[in-house]
Amino acid sequence: MKKTTIALALLLPVAFIAGQYFSGTAQQAPSLAADVSFSGGAAASNNAKKSVIDHGEVGQVHQVKPGQLIMDAVKAAQPGDVIQVFPGDYVETVYIDKDNIRLSGVIIDGKRPRLYGENRLNDAILYSGNNILIENFLITKYKGNGIMGQAGNNFEIRHNIIEDTGVYGIFPQLGINGLVEHNVISGIEDAAIYVGMSDHIHVANNEVFDSVAGIEIENSRHAVVENNFVHNNTGGILAFVTPGLPIKDTVDVIIRNNWISNNNTANFGAPGSMVAGIPAGTGILIMAADEVIIEDNIIIGNKTAGIIITDHQNAPNTTLDPESDPTPDKVMILNNLMYNNGYDTIAEAKVLMATELKQGQPDIIRVGNSNNSCINNPQQYITVGVSKWPACSFTNTDSVLNYLLDEPAAPRTVAAEEKGKYVYLGVCTGCHAYTGRLIGPPVQVIQSLYMDEPQALADYILNPLKKRDDYPAMPKQDYLDAETRLAVAEYMLNVGN
Amino acid sequence: MRAIFSLMTLVLIALPPVAVVLSGNALATTDMPAQAATCLACHSAATSAASGAPxxxxxxxxxxxxxxxxxxxxxxxxxxxxxxxxxxxxxxxxxxxxxxxxxxxxxxxxxxxVITSSADAALLDQGRRQYIGSCGACHGAKAEGNMAFNAPALSMLSADYITLQLQHFKTGLRGKDKADKPGRQMALFSRNLSEQDMQAVAAYIGAGMP
Incomplete structure (x- = not known):
């Protein structure tokens, strides 16, 4: 041991000098060679790197260095091109409205490119194209979103670090077939990872903490959330049906092998917003979502409860949507390690427990209705509201590797006359539900305020003015052109629930 | 109510000079227009419940x-x-x-x-969701009103008055005139509300937004 230390000590100055010498040469970006697997294993692994994009031939490589704008490279890029961003600060909003772009940070000596919003800019990266890959960035101090997808299919968002960026950290909205992997996200006012109105999604191996909601699967179908470290949020992992959104259900979600601990952070969501209703100390929250499987998670130290299952009627800050089923049906709780949850629970939970003549610290709380739900080995948990649930007919989800599509989804193409609709679905509904308060005021209120004046609304979204003390400021939508702004305003003023 | 009275007593005892100023203000006399007394015959806190006037x-x-x-x-x-x-x-x-x-x-x-009426807890809960979900976006978190939208304060209004006005907006008795933009805005919104919604939100505001 000692000899090694000495040898290392001798080597260090050499390495330092060598480093000095080589740093004079140009910084090298990594090659774009294909992955090669270790050949020693006998059986195929579940760990195979997933990809949802067929990148095809690598097109041109655009290199962006400090002092330059990433956006200039995006403008110059053609579908198939790679944009490599070198370490340094970039103060801008990147908007990718073309298909097949790889936006790749280059990490050198541990330094990655930093997108820096100066607490002034709203969004770091927005994309509306299909087949978009975004990796290796450090994103911080934006007011709105870190990375937001706006109706783009087949996306991969990985290896990003996102700190203190406003409302949503990573937010794919209305996307089919997407991966959110190996990201570290913290300090978000709503959800660190928010999968909104999307299908076939895989959220894995992320660390999310110090946010109001860790990972939120909302009005989305076929999602696996696995192997994430979810700690010190207000609520850890959420499967929600949010009333008043154009997609009306959340179905088929697997939450497995996550580490969900100490999600006891005081709720700092905007008062009155839906997430502001989450009680601090919630490990997993299922609201009105159907067919949610909860398996093999480690759920510890969440002071209100390990798992809460609720319908819309019993959830705070929600309004009912006649088009949405408010009941969480077919919730399936398999084996999980639950320990030391519910040690400082809410009064409502205590009342519920009293009705079952129970005391103690609840691991699982179910309020309101739930049909055809099941639970394995319930005796191991302290529960309320699930004593009549039968055992599930299975014990694991091993047969489901993921819910990603075998072939990439067809790129979403938007006809000119549908532009307003897709911007509404892909952008507006991220914060505006038809009824009720999501982040901004409901669409019904906006329709009443603007009535037959779409141009006034289009002008407002270009340059919003804060008018409500108790709502966050609306971010500028200036990356949309004038025609699109008017189209979406017209669509919004006429849309129904 | 009793709690409010005893609080007022406390204030009077603890802060006599301020209390004098406050009560002077509440009864403000010097700049009180001549007709105000006539208005108050129906619109004062004491009479508004009986008169139905806000x-x-x-x-x-x-x-x-x-x-x-x-x-x-x-x-x-x-x-x-x-x-x-x-x-x-x-x-x-x-x-x-x-x-x-x-x-x-x-x-x-x-x-x-502040005059508060009581109401059924379930109705209040529905009203609270309704208020936070929609009304508060223009009328403010505490129903204090918002000049940016020409949205009046609602906090001092009774449940009955609010219900009646919502019905008037919905049926077109208010907010019909082309030049009355805030009225038209409210009329348009009121069409989203069922009779039950109106009762609930009115009860919630009338109860002091508990």
Whole structure:
């Protein structure tokens, strides 16, 4: 041991000098060679790197260095091109409205490119194209979103670090077939990872903490959330049906092998917003979502409860949507390690427990209705509201590797006359539900305020003015052109629930 | 109610000089327009429940001014079915433009007295969701109103008055005139509300937004 230390000590100055010498040469970006697997294993692994994009031939490589704008490279890029961003600060909003772009940070000596919003800019990266890959960035101090997808299919968002960026950290909205992997996200006012109105999604191996909601699967179908470290949020992992959104259900979600601990952070969501209703100390929250499987998670130290299952009627800050089923049906709780949850629970939970003549610290709380739900080995948990649930007919989800599509989804193409609709679905509904308060005021209120004046609304979204003390400021939508702004305003003023 | 009274007593004991100023303000005499006493016969905190007239104290001057003008020129309170509105229209007819301005300014500077009615807990819960989900976006988190939208304060209004006005907006008795943009905005929104929604949100505001 000692000899090694000495040898290392001798080597260090050499390495330092060598480093000095080589740093004079140009910084090298990594090659774009294909992955090669270790050949020693006998059986195929579940760990195979997933990809949802067929990148095809690598097109041109655009290199962006400090002092330059990433956006200039995006403008110059053609579908198939790679944009490599070198370490340094970039103060801008990147908007990718073309298909097949790889936006790749280059990490050198541990330094990655930093997108820096100066607490002034709203969004770091927005994309509306299909087949978009975004990796290796450090994103911080934006007011709105870190990375937001706006109706783009087949996306991969990985290896990003996102700190203190406003409302949503990573937010794919209305996307089919997407991966959110190996990201570290913290300090978000709503959800660190928010999968909104999307299908076939895989959220894995992320660390999310110090946010109001860790990972939120909302009005989305076929999602696996696995192997994430979810700690010190207000609520850890959420499967929600949010009333008043154009997609009306959340179905088929697997939450497995996550580490969900100490999600006891005081709720700092905007008062009155839906997430502001989450009680601090919630490990997993299922609201009105159907067919949610909860398996093999480690759920510890969440002071209100390990798992809460609720319908819309019993959830705070929600309004009912006649088009949405408010009941969480077919919730399936398999084996999980639950320990030391519910040690400082809410009064409502205590009342519920009293009705079952129970005391103690609840691991699982179910309020309101739930049909055809099941639970394995319930005796191991302290529960309320699930004593009549039968055992599930299975014990694991091993047969489901993921819910990603075998072939990439067809790129979403938007006809000119549908532009307003897709911007509404892909952008507006991220914060505006038809009824009720999501982040901004409901669409019904906006329709009443603007009535037959779409141009006034289009002008407002270009340059919003804060008018409500108790709502966050609306971010500028200036990356949309004038025609699109008017189209979406017209669509919004006429849309129904 | 008793709690409020005992609190007031406490304030009087603890802070006599301030209390004197406050009570002087509440009864403000020097700049009180001559007609204000007539208004208060129905619109005071003590009489509003019996008369069905809204409290005016603390309401935005621009809103009061506009409503008085509308009562006077027949945009509000002209319909046969709107009995209370007709009473108000008759009163407004006697006011000059100057009267209207000074009354509006005067009442906007007074402090409303909080009168709360009780209601069923489930109704209040529904009303609270409704209020936070929609109404608060323009009328403010505490129903204090928001001048940016010309949205009046609602906090001093009774459940009955709010319900009636929502019905008027929905049925077209209010918010019909082309030039009355805030009224038209409210009328459009009120069409999203069922009778039950109106009852709930009115009960919630009338109960002091518990």
């Amino acid at each position: 409290q005016l104290a603390g309401q935005q001057a621009t809103y009061l001014q506009k409503q008085l003008q509308q009562f006077k020129n027949g945009q509000r309170g002209a319909a046969v079915s709107d009995v209370k509105g007709q009473q108000m229209a008759a009163m407004a007819a006697t006011l000059s433009a100057d009267d209207i301005n000074s009354l509006a300014r005067y009442f906007s500077k007074q402090q409303a007295e």
